[in-house]
Amino acid sequence: MGKIIAIANQKGGVGKTTTAINLAASFAVLEHRTLLVDADPQANSTSGVGFDPKNIKSSIYECMIDDDNPHDIILNTQTPNLDLLPAHIDLVGAEIELINLPQRERMMKKVFEKIKDDYDFIIIDCSPSLGLVTVNALTAADSVMVPVQCEYFALEGLGKLLNTIKIVQNKLNTALELEGILLTMYDSRLNLSKQVVEEVKLHFQNIVFDTIIHRNVRAAEAPSFGETIIMHDAGSIAAVNYLNLAREILQKNELTRLTEAERIIDVAEE
DSSP states (O other), X not given: OOEEEEEOOSSSSSSHHHHHHHHHHHHHHTTOOEEEEEESTTOHHHHHTTOOGGGOOSOHHHHHHSOOOGGGTOEEOSSTTEEEEOOOTTHHHHHHHXXXXXXXXXXXXXXXXXXXXXXXXXXXXXXXXXXXXXXXHHHHOSEEEEEEESSTTTTTTHHHHHHHHHHHHHHTOTTOEEEEEEEEEEOTTXXXXXXXXXXXXXXXXXXXXXXEEEOOHHHHHGXXXXXXXXXXXXXXXXXXXXXXHHHHHHHHTTOOOOOHHHHSOOOOOO
16 A cells, blocks of 8 residues: 655745656665656646646546546556646646645545555645645645745744644544755855755754755756656766655655665765
8 A cells, every 4th residue: 555745845945846856766766666646737747747738638637627537537647657647727626626625634634545556655845835636636645745945934934834734633534744944945055055054954854864965056947858868868966866865755754774884875076
């Protein structure tokens, strides 16, 4: 039975979609059957793995609202072991249509119950909001990962998100765990980035991932080619970062026998 990880932060521009795409691709490269779920109406995860959202006829929206079978909608990507449950702009309407449905916070959970046994990991790219679709994702997930950029306003809104997670834990999903806080967009040339890392680790200590995602031009340009960073440039620091993150999660969940020395790949900073 697969582990479901929601990637969530209501603050935009923190590397959430980039993390969802490339973490899912990293699990796939490490030979774990992985499903990337695009739960954002902007459909950036869908385009980021090579599909034009304009050509998507059925998506997670139809699964949640019309009870369509997700097996008929899931798409195979160019990366072996990586599938996609796509999104399109209609998902915006789900926020309104879900309001009057019974068990409205559990519609996504019902979708995953049909496919969870098919995958080792299901990665959900949540929208940058704390609306009903995101609440559905948190209710369906086993854990939530919070990307935080290494910039001045890094902690802005983080308390609100953690409070929402706590409410979901208390009322909707008692099994939900915090997978960890992931520091992104790290620039080793800036003292500010280093200060943010120190501050976040001071506040949150052992729930912060050891792996830090560096700011990288190759990672930024990969979506324009409809490719994951591993397909676009497997030797880039971003590709190494996300593979290290996948290994860290595997080890944390006792799904790997890698030693500590094997877990991290050394790479020169760019």
